[in-house]
Amino acid sequence: MHRIFCFFMALAFVFLPFAAFSEEAADPELAFGGNLFLVNREHPIGKDDYPRDLVEPKVLGGGEATRMRPEAAAALEEMFAAAKEAGLYLAAVSGYRSYGQQTAIFARKLEKVDRQTAMRTVAPQGCSEHQIGLAMDLGTKKETRLSTAFGQTPEGQWVAANAWRFGFIVRYQGKWEAVTGYADEPWHIRYVGRDHAKRIYEMDIPLEEYVALRSESYEVTMDEGESAP
Ligand SMILES: [Zn+2]
DSSP states (O other): OHHHHHHHHHHHHHHOTTEEOOSOOOOTTTSTTSTTOOOBTTBOOOTTOOOSOOBOOSSTTOSGGGOBOHHHHHHHHHHHHHHHHTTOOEEEEEOOOOHHHHHHHHHHHHHHSOHHHHHHHSOOTTOOGGGGTOEEEEEESSOOSOOGGGGGSHHHHHHHHHGGGGTEEEEEOGGGHHHHOOOOEEEEEEEOOHHHHHHHHHHTOOHHHHHHHHHHHOEEOTTSSOOOO
């Protein structure tokens, strides 16, 4: 793991010339409420750690179950509109999930499969980034059941190639399972904001590694090389 980290550190120097070293650890992007806030099994959050500003995105499938934070919802609307222009019909399936909902989902999964399998596919309560209102599970107009088959649909392929343009990353890719702890989920996108999404897409690394790079070694100067959303 340490060697991998050093490797990505080296990559960062090559590809992120705008990165600057700083001793200051305070980084609002990495804090709760920031677009890079990390939630996973190693970084669980509490029952009351959820955003109070959730809204329903005005997209196909949008409603109570697909609430997101306002910035992410607006970006999702733009992304769906762009897909539509390409003749593709995405559907929102699942956005914000409360700690309580996550508890019930995990318990239901455990009734069907063993714990190890459940852990690979479902997050225990407090470990899902759906709880911070920045994640969305996608389907298509024809198919809203979540499955890896989404990755082979024209919509799924469009999302993999274009989500970054709207500030989203395809969060759990099969090649990163050792880092993320999740099997391939081509349907799950996470909002991180456009600049970060572009960098993460170009670097082709999981959010865990991007956050480690950012928090441990440098602060990106936010007033240089940034484009307005
Ligand atoms: Zn998801």
